[in-house]
Amino acid sequence: MVIIAPYLIFTSISNTVFSKNEKRFHDARDVESGQFGFVVTEDGKHLACFATINHEPPVNTSVDFTWRSGVAAEAWTKVVKKGSVDAMELELKKMEDTIKWIHEEMLHLREREQQTLKQNMKTNSIMGWSSLVSLFICLSVAGLQLWHLKSFFEKKKII
Numbered sequence: 001m002v003i004i005a006p007y008l009i010f011t012s013i014s015n016t017v018f019s020k021n022e023k024r025f026h027d028a029r030d031v032e033s034g035q036f037g038f039v040v041t042e043d044g045k046h047l048a049c050f051a052t053i054n055h056e057p058p059v060n061t062s063v064d065f066t067w068r069s070g071v072a073a074e075a076w077t078k079v080v081k082k083g084s085v086d087a088m089e090l091e092l093k094k095m096e097d098t099i100k101w102i103h104e105e106m107l108h109l110r111e112r113e114q115q116t117l118k119q120n121m122k123t124n125s126i127m128g129w130s131s132l133v134s135l136f137i138c139l140s141v142a143g144l145q146l147w148h149l150k151s152f153f154e155k156k157k158i159i
Contacts, residue, residue, distance in 0.1 A: 153159040 150159070
């Protein structure tokens with residue numbers, strides 16, 4: 001996955017980006033703006049640390065920071081500028097990431113479809129059994145009513 005993150009600060013700071021294994025992806029000291037980009041090979045959380053340099057008197061610091069990943073990362077050329085990659089390879093990399101994302105979404109949707117299908121089958125089964133039980137109860141009540149009426153009419157000697 002590709003990560004792109006531009007930032008703008010109104011005072012001098014230090015900026016460092018770490019992976020969950022404390023691998024350093026970016027390190028900038030005494031800067032007011034910048035952009036970092038890197039390719040992530042491991043899943044998990046990544047940490048961006050912004051630290052102000054000692055100010056006398058202390059000042060409030062505001063950071064304008066945008067973290068983009070995957071296909072949404074716009075500045076692909078800055079990520080791959082280290083190698084001599086031509087435009088076609090860059091476009092293919094973008095397409096590959098898009099295809100991976102679409103494939104993951106399709107797998108997720110299939111999994112959700114299977115869960116929904118199981119839930120529907122379970123619900124249909126419950127409704128079928130509930131209908132049979134309800135029918136049995138109705139027929140039982142009707143039978144009891146007929147028995148009661150028959151015994152009532154026999155006592156009154158109508159039948």
